[in-house]
Amino acid sequence: MASTIHDVAKQAGVGIGTVSSVLNNSRPVKENTRQKVLSAIAELDFMPNSSGRRLSMGKTHTIGVVIPYFTIASQIERLRGAMSVIVESNYDMSLFSVENIRQRDKVLQTVPRRGRVDGLLIFSLDLTDDNLYQLQQEKIPTVLIETTHPQLSHLYFNDVAAARKAVEYLIDLGHRKIFYINEDLNDPFGSVNRHNRYLGYCQALQAKNLQVYPAYYREGWHRREKGRLVALDILKLPDRPTAIFTFSDELALGVLQAAQELGINVPHELSVMGYDDIELAQFAHLTTVQQHLFETGVQGVEMLFNVIHKKPDLPLQQELPTDLIIRQTTAPLGNYKH
Amino acid sequence: MASTIHDVAKQAGVGIGTVSSVLNNSRPVKENTRQKVLSAIAELDFMPNSSGRRLSMGKTHTIGVVIPYFTIASQIERLRGAMSVIVESNYDMSLFSVENIRQRDKVLQTVPRRGRVDGLLIFSLDLTDDNLYQLQQEKIPTVLIETTHPQLSHLYFNDVAAARKAVEYLIDLGHRKIFYINEDLNDPFGSVNRHNRYLGYCQALQAKNLQVYPAYYREGWHRREKGRLVALDILKLPDRPTAIFTFSDELALGVLQAAQELGINVPHELSVMGYDDIELAQFAHLTTVQQHLFETGVQGVEMLFNVIHKKPDLPLQQELPTDLIIRQTTAPLGNYKH
DNA sequence: CTGTTAGCGCATTCAA
DNA sequence: TTGAATGCGCTAACAG
Numbered sequence: 001m002a003s004t005i006h007d008v009a010k011q012a013g014v015g016i017g018t019v020s021s022v023l024n025n026s027r028p029v030k031e032n033t034r035q036k037v038l039s040a041i042a043e044l045d046f047m048p049n050s051s052g053r054r055l056s057m058g059k060t061h062t063i064g065v066v067i068p069y070f071t072i073a074s075q076i077e078r079l080r081g082a083m084s085v086i087v088e089s090n091y092d093m094s095l096f097s098v099e100n101i102r103q104r105d106k107v108l109q110t111v112p113r114r115g116r117v118d119g120l121l122i123f124s125l126d127l128t129d130d131n132l133y134q135l136q137q138e139k140i141p142t143v144l145i146e147t148t149h150p151q152l153s154h155l156y157f158n159d160v161a162a163a164r165k166a167v168e169y170l171i172d173l174g175h176r177k178i179f180y181i182n183e184d185l186n187d188p189f190g191s192v193n194r195h196n197r198y199l200g201y202c203q204a205l206q207a208k209n210l211q212v213y214p215a216y217y218r219e220g221w222h223r224r225e226k227g228r229l230v231a232l233d234i235l236k237l238p239d240r241p242t243a244i245f246t247f248s249d250e251l252a253l254g255v256l257q258a259a260q261e262l263g264i265n266v267p268h269e270l271s272v273m274g275y276d277d278i279e280l281a282q283f284a285h286l287t288t289v290q291q292h293l294f295e296t297g298v299q300g301v302e303m304l305f306n307v308i309h310k311k312p313d314l315p316l317q318q319e320l321p322t323d324l325i326i327r328q329t330t331a332p333l334g335n336y337k338h
Numbered sequence: 339m340a341s342t343i344h345d346v347a348k349q350a351g352v353g354i355g356t357v358s359s360v361l362n363n364s365r366p367v368k369e370n371t372r373q374k375v376l377s378a379i380a381e382l383d384f385m386p387n388s389s390g391r392r393l394s395m396g397k398t399h400t401i402g403v404v405i406p407y408f409t410i411a412s413q414i415e416r417l418r419g420a421m422s423v424i425v426e427s428n429y430d431m432s433l434f435s436v437e438n439i440r441q442r443d444k445v446l447q448t449v450p451r452r453g454r455v456d457g458l459l460i461f462s463l464d465l466t467d468d469n470l471y472q473l474q475q476e477k478i479p480t481v482l483i484e485t486t487h488p489q490l491s492h493l494y495f496n497d498v499a500a501a502r503k504a505v506e507y508l509i510d511l512g513h514r515k516i517f518y519i520n521e522d523l524n525d526p527f528g529s530v531n532r533h534n535r536y537l538g539y540c541q542a543l544q545a546k547n548l549q550v551y552p553a554y555y556r557e558g559w560h561r562r563e564k565g566r567l568v569a570l571d572i573l574k575l576p577d578r579p580t581a582i583f584t585f586s587d588e589l590a591l592g593v594l595q596a597a598q599e600l601g602i603n604v605p606h607e608l609s610v611m612g613y614d615d616i617e618l619a620q621f622a623h624l625t626t627v628q629q630h631l632f633e634t635g636v637q638g639v640e641m642l643f644n645v646i647h648k649k650p651d652l653p654l655q656q657e658l659p660t661d662l663i664i665r666q667t668t669a670p671l672g673n674y675k676h
Numbered sequence: 677c678t679g680t681t682a683g684c685g686c687a688t689t690c691a692a
Numbered sequence: 693t694t695g696a697a698t699g700c701g702c703t704a705a706c707a708g
Contacts, residue, residue: 051701253621353694394685686699
């Protein structure tokens with residue numbers, strides 16, 4: 001049915017080696033025979049079978065992208081960035097969504113095999129020793145995004161510094177009662193950045209000689225609704241905060257919703273600071289920490305191509321910048337009486 | 339390096355045929371030898387090479403998903419739905435983003451080949467005759483979503499009826515000056531649904547004995563910003579509309595933004611009706627036509643599996659329901675004076 | 677410059 | 693019940 005390299009060879013009256021040479025420019029071919037081959041290819045509408053080529057070359061020309069919590073807007077933004085590079089290369093993108101530990105372990109022990117993908121881009125997943133062992137076994141080029149690992153190439157953010165800068169900004173506005181709503185520290189996929197952002201929060205307070213009150217620390221899940229519920233709780237306190245910093249924009253959007261429901265004016269009665277700068281953040285005029293999500297995806301793929309083609313001895317590591325984006329959910333303390 | 343079926347056979351002291359039989363349960367194996375094979379597999383941490391299996395079986399166990407305008411929220415929602423099914427099957431998902439005609443033609447003439455994917459899921463793309471020809475040539479199972487084609491399986495919406503219902507709702511609220519902001523009718527990827535929704539708009543007016551004014555028809559692009567610009571234009575008219583219906587939620591969000599800038603109260607001075615029900619629509623309390631985006635992705639993959647496994651003679655076709663979601667951007671006319 | 681051949685790793689048929 | 697041989701379509705080494 002679909003024609004093969006043999007059909008082309010026969011049609012052109014040459015051997016299959018010559019056809020292959022024309023296809024891949026792998027060795028010089030006399031112009032005359034090249035033309036014969038090319039027209040045979042055109043007549044038969046031939047295109048080399050991908051499976052055959054994969055097996056023969058031992059390459060898949062496929063990049064696997066592993067994404068936890070595919071429902072999160074920030075992950076989609078990164079994916080878009082990664083896609084924009086891959087679509088212009090001659091690689092395919094295979095997508096693996098991971099929503100729980102079972103799926104993570106299944107993906108991490110079946111996907112990184114020769115013959116499956118040439119390289120792996122892993123988003124926001126702290127790897128277990130078992131996971132790492134699997135990767136090392138097969139020597140599959142791997143790049144981590146938004147996580148670090150001493151033995152793997154990665155692209156990471158300085159979460160401590162970024163969170164610290166954000167909270168210092170709130171302090172400089174005059175705020176003293178600043179709550180932090182974190183994501184679950186027991187997340188199955190790891191919580192290094194959760195720890196780090198909290199650390200940044202603490203460092204900011206200490207740098208300004210303010211005390212860290214454990215009572216100002218709360219945890220939500222990564223859904224907007226959770227942020228709303230936690231905020232409703234906090235904002236009903238007799239001595240409620242004048243500012244809330246959250247682990248993610250999703251949580252912050254929930255906080256905004258809660259404030260609206262309680263008739264609390266943002267930013268005059270309450271400042272809200274998010275983290276991520278997802279598309280919705282702009283719509284909600286949310287002050288937040290920008291992660292350059294799209295750009296991260298782009299650079300992740302570029303780093304992965306580097307690892308695949310240049311096979312560096314040591315893992316590549318690169319820190320990415322973050323920026324504070326001031327919008328309209330933060331304001332100086334005391335501008336407003338209620 | 340990575341072990342092969344031969345290594346396993348040697349380790350277990352059997353032939354490779356036996357190992358293959360154990361792996362695929364393709365023929366009975368004596369329990370004793372099965373155990374020997376299984377423990378050899380465990381010892382060597384063997385997993386069959388995907389490329390070898392693909393070539394031998396002539397199947398890729400990969401579903402290709404083609405998505406135009408990967409930046410659009412509604413497409414992501416559908417993708418999530420599709421992913422939720424594929425991740426639990428033993429298929430991989432290969433993603434192909436298509437942002438322009440060049441990319442569309444490249445993808446549609448290189449991807450649907452044997453050895454590349456076993457099936458193709460195509461979102462929101464009106465196919466050209468050339469595109470169709472490519473698909474037919476290779477007989478690759480294909481399912482279209484949000485487009486129709488007599489010769490291909492597809493999942494579609496009754497855009498005419500849905501738009502009509504939406505506009506009739508506005509009319510029933512008392513509105514008479516109802517603008518429609520469409521997307522570009524010259525979109526390179528096709529405009530059947532753009533035509534259909536406009537048709538529904540016209541039908542609604544005619545059914546209520548109202549006239550269709552060409553002046554009430556505008557076009558934007560699919561970005562929010564475009565919706566905003568068009569709306570700014572419309573809302574400054576001396577005889578501005580009391581209601582605006584848009585092709586997409588993105589456009590509607592732009593309209594809301596414009597109204598806010600001009601100090602026009604929604605819904606009391608202006609009703610706004612979107613289309614899609616993306617996640618943001620809920621956040622913006624936008625009245626809209628729900629497309630069940632996630633569910634569409636789910637059903638698309640299920641239909642594709644049907645086509646792949648049962649090879650029906652005729653293309654499968656299924657109409658999907660749409661619902662009007664009333665939120666807070668529409669209100670009866672005349673409740674408010676300005 | 678080009679035709680032939682030997683694998684790549686597997687599933688499967690044919691013998692035994 | 694099992695081992696050996698064949699072929700999937702291709703690339704690359706080998707030989708001319």
